[in-house]
Amino acid sequence: MLDYDGTLVPLAPRPEEARPSPRLLKLLSCLSQDLKRHVAVVSGRRVEELADLLPLPYLFLAGLHGREVLHPAQDSRGSRLRLKLGPPGPPPGVWEEIQAHAERLATQVSGCWVEDKKEAIALHFREADPKKAAQIVATFIRFTQPLVEAHQLEYLKGNKVIEVRIKGIHKGIAVEYFLKLFPHAFPIFLGDDLTDEDAFRMLKGRGLSVLVGEPRPTLATYNLPTPAKVEDFLERLIRG
Template sequence: MSPAQLAAKIRHYPDVLLMCDYDGTLVPLTPRPDLARPDAHLLTLLQQLASRPRFHLAVISGRSLKELQELLPVAGLYLAGMHGTEIATPERQVINLLPYRKEDIPWQDIFRLARQVTAGIPGFLVENKGEAIALHYRLADPGPAGIALKQFSRAIDPFLNKVELLPGHKVLEVRRRGVNKGLAVTYFISKWPRAYPIYLGDDRTDEDAFAALPPGGLAIRVGNWTPCNNCYFLPSPVEVSQFLQQLISG
């Protein structure tokens, strides 16, 4: 289904909750996370949508809330960082959906383990998000990268009662158990219960968000996906941008 056809499906809804992933959905995947930045056209589209009373707009990402705020300085936009556990309102109020003691998981120890296992392997980037660790290997040779990831998975076995490993597009992430984007989706739906809910995402971390949509909600998978029931597809962030443009035009 084309972006225009998808936009036409929701044209008659007076109130719309539009939720999007960031990397691989709004912006293309890049070799390093710091390269995945929005262009002026995307920021304009988001601003136009967020300024319309009909739309409630939120971006839900595994990135930190601070990073999202720097990347997406869009008035009226809700941001959910760290897989949706921390939400920033347009007024910059921060809402924590999963209160916990930060000291109960030794994130620095896990970060050191990741650095040790990947040391000397070209192309690895270990990202310390504070409350999560990401091992990016898009630029690494697949053979050595696979060995290092297996070694790391074995090394953090003692911590797996509190954290979990989540594979993505050339990235392996360590996150707290119980944390997922479905938390933010549920929060936003409860905030606007009469709005028609839509979620766009591109990888495994978005499956929890899709699962949190109520029956009849619109699930739009971006990129290469296996066939599924009750979902639609857009090939890339280019078509996502076209979809957003069609929503504005409609």
């Protein structure tokens, strides 16, 4: 189980710039086609994005931090099986209202922009002045908090991004789903972000958890410094 941004590929100023290397695609293809292994990418991105970035038919894809899962298996119409995990979302109009607040604020500071994930809204400020970004984030929380509290949502703070998502949705539920799906497998999870700590927590006392990037306080048991080293690790898995 592998996070995408910051784990399989280096972080980029914009999500569309974080593209997989040819080597990575080859490694994931080899791993996922091995009948003795099951490979999943677990990301905050939507599964449609992941499917475009990683057009490999044997991968499991878990998007929106575990909200949606795309199976390799196809139904009778040739479509891949798609599931939703976790509680139901808010009523119609709530996401649109949160997005409107985010977009209005993002226009006030250069380098801020909004990502509509359909069942989550992310306000990015990676390219913005840190002081101005902090003010925008505080204002965004103040404006949206009544909606968040009323509709069982929550804030998720990541690497220069704040996201509103459904409460109870996190990467740990994706890990739990795969552990139940493959109860006899030896689980491995690699991730770099604070959002990956929920996944590491699910593997506490079992399997292998790996933090990618600079060492920091974490529930992971091992560390790899860069996505390039992750590629080396995947290659070693293939070699056995």
